Amino acid sequence: MSSAIHIDLHDLGKRYHKEWIFKGVSTSFQQNSSTGIIGSNGSGKSTLLKLISAAELCSKGSITYQLENKVLEQENLYLELSFAAPYIDLIEELSCQELIEFHLKFKSFQENVGVNQFLDLTYLNGSKDKLIRNFSSGMKQRLKLGLAICTQSSLLLLDEPCSNLDEKGVQTYHELMDNFNQNRTTIIGSNEQKDELYQIENTLRISDYK
Secondary structure, three states: OOOOEEEEEEEEEEEEOOEEEEEEEEEEEOOOOEEEEEOOOOOOHHHHHHHHOOOOOOOEEEEEEEEOOEEEOHHHHHHHEEEEOOOOOOOOOOEHHHHHHHHOOOOOEOOOOOHHHHHHHOOOHHHOOOEHHHOOHHHHHHHHHHHHHHEOOOEEEEEOOOOOOOHHHHHHHHHHHHHHOOOOEEEEEEOOOOOOOOOOOEEEEHHHHO
């Protein structure tokens, strides 16, 4: 079982060329907390999630991580992280089952979740042999969310998790969160959609840091 991660942002800022996307973000994400980063499209919430995930570098300030009361170096964060977002691509040349098995070479699912159980949980059992490139956008999103939420991780990042989901897909997202989102720190980016901010306890409004 994973332990939850603690994250501190110290006067964090990001700019592209001469334009600041945001600056002066100083806050903490406590262990086992669930926080929504909220803002309109283009406000910088996705950028902040990328900084927290160490996928991009900040222009100002720093981020520190602690796991089990020990400093976790940023270069090792990927070992403790699961992340789903519309802009993260899947390997389109693989079948659904091949992609899941490829994922499991690097990360483990939570207890009592195998490939078949995962396919049932994401309602993709009838499409296990279908190539990802032939999936609808909603099927791809269910697969991304399932891989992120069902994986053992100390930190779960979701950016606009309800993108491309119909009502059944939103219900599936909520079921996954109910059943598998324990014992970790969760941060969700959203333009304040209620369905996306599921289980959220705290919010950070990115426009407060312009």
